[in-house]
Amino acid sequence: MERREFLQKCIMVVVGASVPVSALTFIDPKKVFAANPDIQWAFLVDTNKCVGCGFCVKACKTENDIPFEAHVSRTWVERYVYTKDDKRYVDSPQAALHGFIDSRIDLGRGEFKEIDPKNVGKAFFVPKLCNHCSSPACTQVCPVGATYKTDDGVVLVDRSWCIGCGYCIMACPYGARFFHPVKHVVDKCTFCYHRLSKGLDSACVNACPFKARRMGNIHDPNDPITQIIMNERVGVLKDEFGTKPQAFYIGLAQEVR
Amino acid sequence: MVEQVAQHAAMVVHGEAWTIKELFTLPNEYIYWSIQIVMYPFMTGLVAGAFVLSSLYHVFGVEKLKEIARFSLVFSFALLPVAMMPLMLHLQQPFRGIHVLMTPHFTSAISAFGIVFLTYASIVATEIWLVYRKYFVETAQGLMAMQNRSNIDSFRMMVFQALTLGAWDISEEAVEKDHKACKIMAGIGIPVACFLHGYAGFIFGSVKANALWMTPLMPVIFICSAVVSGVALCILTYVIVQEIRKYLARSKMARWAREADAPKAEELEAVKHTEVMISSNYLLYFMIAAMTLEILDLIFRGYTQVKSWDILREVIMERDFTKIFILQYTIGNLVPFIMMILPGRTVRRTTIATVLVLFGVFMMRYNVVIGGQAFSLSFSGFMDYHLPIIPHDLETFKEGLFGALTVIATPFILFYFINMFIPAFLKEEEKAPH
Numbered sequence: 286m287e288r289r290e291f292l293q294k295c296i297m298v299v300v301g302a303s304v305p306v307s308a309l310t311f312i313d314p315k316k317v318f319a320a321n322p323d324i325q326w327a328f329l330v331d332t333n334k335c336v337g338c339g340f341c342v343k344a345c346k347t348e349n350d351i352p353f354e355a356h357v358s359r360t361w362v363e364r365y366v367y368t369k370d371d372k373r374y375v376d377s378p379q380a381a382l383h384g385f386i387d388s389r390i391d392l393g394r395g396e397f398k399e400i401d402p403k404n405v406g407k408a409f410f411v412p413k414l415c416n417h418c419s420s421p422a423c424t425q426v427c428p429v430g431a432t433y434k435t436d437d438g439v440v441l442v443d444r445s446w447c448i449g450c451g452y453c454i455m456a457c458p459y460g461a462r463f464f465h466p467v468k469h470v471v472d473k474c475t476f477c478y479h480r481l482s483k484g485l486d487s488a489c490v491n492a493c494p495f496k497a498r499r500m501g502n503i504h505d506p507n508d509p510i511t512q513i514i515m516n517e518r519v520g521v522l523k524d525e526f527g528t529k530p531q532a533f534y535i536g537l538a539q540e541v542r
Numbered sequence: 543m544v545e546q547v548a549q550h551a552a553m554v555v556h557g558e559a560w561t562i563k564e565l566f567t568l569p570n571e572y573i574y575w576s577i578q579i580v581m582y583p584f585m586t587g588l589v590a591g592a593f594v595l596s597s598l599y600h601v602f603g604v605e606k607l608k609e610i611a612r613f614s615l616v617f618s619f620a621l622l623p624v625a626m627m628p629l630m631l632h633l634q635q636p637f638r639g640i641h642v643l644m645t646p647h648f649t650s651a652i653s654a655f656g657i658v659f660l661t662y663a664s665i666v667a668t669e670i671w672l673v674y675r676k677y678f679v680e681t682a683q684g685l686m687a688m689q690n691r692s693n694i695d696s697f698r699m700m701v702f703q704a705l706t707l708g709a710w711d712i713s714e715e716a717v718e719k720d721h722k723a724c725k726i727m728a729g730i731g732i733p734v735a736c737f738l739h740g741y742a743g744f745i746f747g748s749v750k751a752n753a754l755w756m757t758p759l760m761p762v763i764f765i766c767s768a769v770v771s772g773v774a775l776c777i778l779t780y781v782i783v784q785e786i787r788k789y790l791a792r793s794k795m796a797r798w799a800r801e802a803d804a805p806k807a808e809e810l811e812a813v814k815h816t817e818v819m820i821s822s823n824y825l826l827y828f829m830i831a832a833m834t835l836e837i838l839d840l841i842f843r844g845y846t847q848v849k850s851w852d853i854l855r856e857v858i859m860e861r862d863f864t865k866i867f868i869l870q871y872t873i874g875n876l877v878p879f880i881m882m883i884l885p886g887r888t889v890r891r892t893t894i895a896t897v898l899v900l901f902g903v904f905m906m907r908y909n910v911v912i913g914g915q916a917f918s919l920s921f922s923g924f925m926d927y928h929l930p931i932i933p934h935d936l937e938t939f940k941e942g943l944f945g946a947l948t949v950i951a952t953p954f955i956l957f958y959f960i961n962m963f964i965p966a967f968l969k970e971e972e973k974a975p976h
Contacts, residue, residue: 352553355553356558357555357569357570358569363566373922374566376566377568377569379569380569392564392565393562393565393566393923394564422750422751425650426650426651426652427647428641428647428650428653429638429642429645429646429653431641447634447635448638448641448642449633450632450633450652451575451632452650452652454570455752457751458750458919459568459919460569460570460571460918463556464556464574464634466553466554469635470634526750542920542921542922
């Protein structure tokens with residue numbers, strides 16, 4: 286075969302092969318087969334309503350098989366106490382599994398601090414969970430793609446594929462991830478995806494007696510949660526990381542990080 | 543109560559065994575990346591540094607480094623598998639570690655590991671083969687010509703025959719071609735070695751959630767300190783091995799020492815002196831670069847005082863002061879630096895300095911990896927790392943003192959075996975044309 290002929294045939298093969306490949310991008314199976322392209326889950330926390338009962342943590346651990354006695358949790362509640370002499374205390378004893386039954390502040394290392402109720406300036410509770418970010422740092426850094434974002438906006442972990450390197454734990458600015466004490470792979474909040482897909486509320490939303498936690502479809506303009514997020518003043522945690530969190534907070538104090 | 547305690551002990555989550563929390567830390571925060579992740583950049587740094595030292599001779603033709611260059615090449619080969627070891631020991635699912643090579647997820651910095659590491663490994667292996675091909679052929683031919691071989695010699699013959707890869711031509715032109723190819727491989731090897739380690743720095747530097755790690759300087763700092771540690775380890779090991787050889791030469795205990803043209807103890811001493819003096823000059827240059835960058839990073843953080851500075855200042859200036867300023871900068875950098883620049887430098891003084899340099903680089907890795915996890919993401923609490931010493935289960939062994947010591951000891955054991963077939967010290971110097 287002549288060199289010229291060889292090159293011509295090469296070009297033909299390349300062009301011919303690239304046509305079907307480009308057709309694949311027109312008919313992206315991911316888009317065609319996506320079951321609910323109109324759903325994008327978002328979480329709404331009303332910090333004004335939270336009383337720190339810890340029912341959400343109990344419900345979450347029960348629903349998702351995270352042992353009660355393990356010192357990790359998919360969701361937790363933080364207590365913020367500001368004193369009149371301008372001191373700030375934060376704690377979350379056992380992730381608030383049993384609520385805040387002790388008025389003293391847990392300082393770690395087994396130490397507790399009693400605060401004079403007269404000295405308290407303001408105090409409030411902030412529930413936290415995975416923010417299911419739009420551009421998550423955790424899924425970006427997973428070396429094997431074991432953690433991923435679903436089309437309806439939920440970040441999940443494939444337990445059968447996670448190698449347990451911990452890079453996603455390091456990358457998450459919210460501390461939402463941990464190693465499952467029994468499965469020995471990374472674990473995190475799934476928005477109770479198994480319940481959502483059956484049309485149920487997630488366990489923590491279901492357990493909250495004061496509707497401090499709610500979930501909605503942010504792509505549906507008539508959804509009451511979407512209405513609140515669109516019409517009221519809501520904030521997100523740590524927006525400086527550019528992860529675009531999808532958990533919105535009403536009444537967020539700037540000190541909450 | 544007893545059952546409760548027992549149940550509680552069984553439910554220790556990963557990281558809890560060695561983390562002590564103070565003030566407010568998020569419930570899921572622990573020191574997840576522990577001593578093995580300190581070992582990982584330390585060991586890859588040694589690999590990359592040893593290779594750079596060997597390239598000084600192969601690429602830039604620093605003739606006087608000939609012997610230590612060949613030694614560091616073989617030693618960097620022995621270090622190679624050990625760069626992977628700490629990662630495997632740290633994984634929660636070590637049997638799935640191969641996924642990183644087989645199904646890499648390319649948005650992750652770690653996914654580059656397989657490609658970079660294997661490229662680098664093949665470059666080092668090729669270079670060693672090119673340098674030693676003549677030796678393999680000669681040894682194999684010698685063994686084949688031997689009458690009534692013992693079993694060991696037959697086995698050695700088979701290994702050497704395999705090592706030649708069927709390339710038996712050792713005419714002058716063929717060997718000259720080998721040298722040329724070797725030079726090219728070493729030339730490609732330098733950027734790849736730097737990439738191998740720069741990417742280890744990138745893994746840390748690109749974690750935006752971590753205020754201490756996140757800096758574009760991280761890869762460069764890692765490369766410089768890698769070269770420092772690699773050169774230091776090569777000098778140290780070289781001196782130790784030469785001392786052993788001197789002893790063997792005097793006492794005629796080894797097979798080679800009984801041969802007629804065996805090097806004398808005095809000759810070995812003279813060679814050692816020159817090689818160590820020249821390599822330690824390079825060590826100094828790289829130390830200056832590494833220290834400048836590290837201190838620049840620190841000053842920049844202190845000067846710009848962004849949001850994270852309050853907590854970083856407390857970690858750097860108070861909690862980890864001893865580890866950073868005393869152990870790392872003073873004992874690990876300043877003291878050996880002064881020891882080496884003072885006039886009348888001797889081999890002994892340089893050797894002690896290299897031990898301190900290695901310690902300093904190790905402390906730098908420690909302070910980066912552990913120090914980066916010493917404060918909470920909430921910026922209102924701290925975590926203290928307690929290295930497990932007496933292991934009480936597999937996890938505290940793997941990620942404890944003995945796990946780390948296993949990783950440190952392995953390259954020397956590997957070197958012992960590799961050295962049987964690829965001797966780091968060859969006598970045929972006068973014959974080889976460069």
